[in-house]
Amino acid sequence: MKLGLGLYRHMLTADNFAFAKQAGATHIVAHLTDYFRSDDSLGTASGADSWGYTNNQGKYWTYEELRDLRALVNDAGLELAALENFDPAFWYDILLDGPRKQEQMEGIKQIIRNMGKAGIPVMGYNFSIAGVWGRVSGDWARGEAESVGFLGPDGPAETPIPNGAVWNMVYDPHAPAGTLAPVTSEQLWARLAGFLKEVVPVAEEAGVRLAAHPDDPPMPTLRGHARLVYQPRLYQRLLDLVPSHANGLEFCLGTLSEMTEGNIYDVVEQYSSQDALCYVHFRNVRGKVPHYYEVFVDEGDMDMIRIMRILHKNNFSGVIIPDHTPQMSCPGPWYAGMAHALGYMKAVLTLIEQEN
Numbered sequence: 374m375k376l377g378l379g380l381y382r383h384m385l386t387a388d389n390f391a392f393a394k395q396a397g398a399t400h401i402v403a404h405l406t407d408y409f410r411s412d413d414s415l416g417t418a419s420g421a422d423s424w425g426y427t428n429n430q431g432k433y434w435t436y437e438e439l440r441d442l443r444a445l446v447n448d449a450g451l452e453l454a455a456l457e458n459f460d461p462a463f464w465y466d467i468l469l470d471g472p473r474k475q476e477q478m479e480g481i482k483q484i485i486r487n488m489g490k491a492g493i494p495v496m497g498y499n500f501s502i503a504g505v506w507g508r509v510s511g512d513w514a515r516g517e518a519e520s521v522g523f524l525g526p527d528g529p530a531e532t533p534i535p536n537g538a539v540w541n542m543v544y545d546p547h548a549p550a551g552t553l554a555p556v557t558s559e560q561l562w563a564r565l566a567g568f569l570k571e572v573v574p575v576a577e578e579a580g581v582r583l584a585a586h587p588d589d590p591p592m593p594t595l596r597g598h599a600r601l602v603y604q605p606r607l608y609q610r611l612l613d614l615v616p617s618h619a620n621g622l623e624f625c626l627g628t629l630s631e632m633t634e635g636n637i638y639d640v641v642e643q644y645s646s647q648d649a650l651c652y653v654h655f656r657n658v659r660g661k662v663p664h665y666y667e668v669f670v671d672e673g674d675m676d677m678i679r680i681m682r683i684l685h686k687n688n689f690s691g692v693i694i695p696d697h698t699p700q701m702s703c704p705g706p707w708y709a710g711m712a713h714a715l716g717y718m719k720a721v722l723t724l725i726e727q728e729n
């Protein structure tokens with residue numbers, strides 16, 4: 374098992390690579406999508422529900438930029454373990470079954486081939502229309518540290534998704550007024566199956582693994598749209614669509630613990646024993662949908678040491694990253710939270726390795 378740190382595009386800097394190393398990480402997971410970018414000329418991109426806009430249609434990540442990114446990480450003495458999340462501009466019509474679906478499928482395949490050539494082994498993705506939505510901030514972690522939670526009916530009202538938006542980002546600010554037609558569970562599963570049947574063989578050939586994140590928050594529907602993996606057993610359904618080493622999981626412990634069914638230790642056993650885990654989002658929570666809060670790694674519902682023992686027993690050799698943490702009260706709230714989580718993870722890993 375290896376320690377990693379996830380960094381957003383604007384955070385892929387020499388200082389942050391040094392921070393990662395200082396905290397004990399050896400690997401980086403990079404988000405290349407520019408979330409929370411705003412442009413005042415695009416009125417629809419603003420608003421509390423939006424993560425900003427994207428105009429990257431057709432601008433699929435090239436071999437050269439991926440090669441250069443990996444070199445940047447390697448030059449800092451770290452490894453690039455994975456990329457996390459496609460830009461919604463790349464695949465909105467794959468998610469929505471729209472007219473540009475086939476063209477976008479070819480674009481996604483090209484990204485996977487480019488990643489293989491550049492030596493980036495994992496692509497994390499979240500096959501979701503509503504995406505990560507509806508969480509609110511509050512002082513719910515130890516010492517009143519600010520974190521995020523999901524409050525179900527006590528949280529924000531589930532507004533319909535406007536046309537021209539998917540996964541919280543606006544890809545067409547000039548879309549006609551109105552909202553997306555709701556999607557059913559079976560429709561969305563069929564879209565995922567079509568995606569995996571086309572892309573998994575390309576990933577196999579490229580030596581890249583596709584890693585699926587579960588739906589966060591894990592509700593059966595959100596904003597009128599069905600969601601795919603909102604119970605632990607539905608991860609198995611995803612794997613069974615196209616059985617392959619290249620069809621794997623971005624295994625989010627927090628999201629899995631927020632689900633209403635299953636025992637989290639059995640869930641970790643079930644999927645790690647199949648070698649289905651590409652990398653792990655290692656975070657802790659208190660509660661389950663429709664009411665949960667993200668907390669520090671050592672104070673939530675899960676015994677994270679027990680989880681790590683199961684991963685170790687099943688020879689999981691991939692990367693674990695903190696995912697999110699509460700914000701600590703100091704001049705660097707994000708950094709302190711990440712350093713705290715990584716220090717804890719490193720200690721547990723050392724302990725477990727010494728026992729064997």
Ligand SMILES: [Mn+2]
Binds near residue numbers: 628
């Ligand atoms: Mn996650």
